[in-house]
Amino acid sequence: MSLSVHALSVRVHRAQLLHDITLEVAPGECLGLIGPNGSGKSTLMRSLAGLLRPRAGEVRLQGQPLARLSARTRAQRIALVEQQADTTDRLRVREAVELGRTPYLSPLRGWSPQDDARVDRALAAVEMTALADRLWHTLSGGEQQRVHIARALAQDPEVLLLDEPTNHLDIRHQLALLALVRELRITRVIALHDLNQALGCDRLALLDGGRLRAIGRPEEVLTEAALRRHFGVGAIRTTDPSGQPALHFTHAL
Numbered sequence: 371m372s373l374s375v376h377a378l379s380v381r382v383h384r385a386q387l388l389h390d391i392t393l394e395v396a397p398g399e400c401l402g403l404i405g406p407n408g409s410g411k412s413t414l415m416r417s418l419a420g421l422l423r424p425r426a427g428e429v430r431l432q433g434q435p436l437a438r439l440s441a442r443t444r445a446q447r448i449a450l451v452e453q454q455a456d457t458t459d460r461l462r463v464r465e466a467v468e469l470g471r472t473p474y475l476s477p478l479r480g481w482s483p484q485d486d487a488r489v490d491r492a493l494a495a496v497e498m499t500a501l502a503d504r505l506w507h508t509l510s511g512g513e514q515q516r517v518h519i520a521r522a523l524a525q526d527p528e529v530l531l532l533d534e535p536t537n538h539l540d541i542r543h544q545l546a547l548l549a550l551v552r553e554l555r556i557t558r559v560i561a562l563h564d565l566n567q568a569l570g571c572d573r574l575a576l577l578d579g580g581r582l583r584a585i586g587r588p589e590e591v592l593t594e595a596a597l598r599r600h601f602g603v604g605a606i607r608t609t610d611p612s613g614q615p616a617l618h619f620t621h622a623l
C-alpha cells in the first residue's frame with residue numbers, strides 16, 4: 371500500500387514541529403527516516419500513524435486521506451512501534467502480543483485459532499516464544515522492544531512504522547530485526563540513528579529542523595557534505611571488506 375504525505379505541517383503547543391513535508395512511500399518500499407536529535411522523526415512517524423492531527427496538509431494511505439478512515443480500519447492497515455512505548459497494565463508477554471489482533475475482533479468475529487497462530491508466529495519472529503508467559507514489567511528493555519515489534523507484526527499491517535526499533539537491542543537482535551524488516555513485503559518506514567544500518571534501506575528521507583532536506587537512494591542522501599551539514603560530523607564514505615558501502619565517522623565538528 372502506498373503512503374504519501376502532502377504539504378504536511380504539524381504544530382504542538384505553538385511549536386511548529388514539521389514544516390511543509392511532501393513525500394511518497396511506494397507499496398512494498400522500505401523508507402529510512404534519518405536526522406539529528408529533535409529533527410522531527412518521531413513527530414512524522416506519529417503523523418503517519420494518524421496519531422497527530424496536522425495543522426496543514428495530510429497523510430494519505432493508498433490515495434485516501436488517513437483522517438477519513440475509521441480508527442479500526444487504520445489499525446488494521448498501519449502498525450506503529452514507538453520509541454518509548456510502555457504499559458502500566460499487568461500483562462503477560464503473550465497477552466501484550468495478542469493486543470495486535472484487536473482491530474480484527476468484533477462481537478461477530480471472536481478470537482479464533484488463526485489469531486493464536488498469528489500470535490505464535492509473531493512471538494517466534496522476535497525470538498520471544500520462550501518468554502511468552504513472563505510478566506511484561508519483568509522484561510529487560512530489549513525484550514520489551516521485541517514484544518512491541520511482535521505486537522505490530524501480529525497486527526498484520528500493510529504499513530509498518532518503526533521508530534528507532536534497534537534501540538535497546540544487542541547487536542545480534544539488531545541485525546536479526548533488520549533482516550526481518552528487510553524480508554517483509556509490506557510498506558515500511560523506519561527511523562534509524564545508525565546511519566550504516568540506514569544504508570540498507572531502499573531510500574532515505576533526511577529531516578533537519580522539522581523540514582525534509584533530502585530524499586533519495588542512500589548514497590545520494592548520505593553524502594559527506596550532508597553528514598557535515600546536518601549531523602555535524604566528519605565522515606568518509608568507504609566500502610567494507612564485503613564490498614558494501616559503509617560510513618566511517620572521524621570526528622564531531
Ligand SMILES: Nc1ncnc2c1ncn2[C@@H]1O[C@H](COP(=O)(O)OP(=O)(O)OP(=O)(O)O)[C@@H](O)[C@H]1O
Pocket residue numbers: 382383385387405406407408409410411412413414
Ligand atoms: N509536545 C511537544 N511540545 C513542544 N515541543 C515538542 C513536543 N514534542 C516534541 N517536541 C519537539 O519537537 C522536536 C522534534 O521532536 P521529535 O521527537 O519528533 O524528534 P526526533 O527526530 O524523533 O528526535 P530524536 O532523534 O531525539 O528521537 C524536538 O525539538 C522536540 O523537543
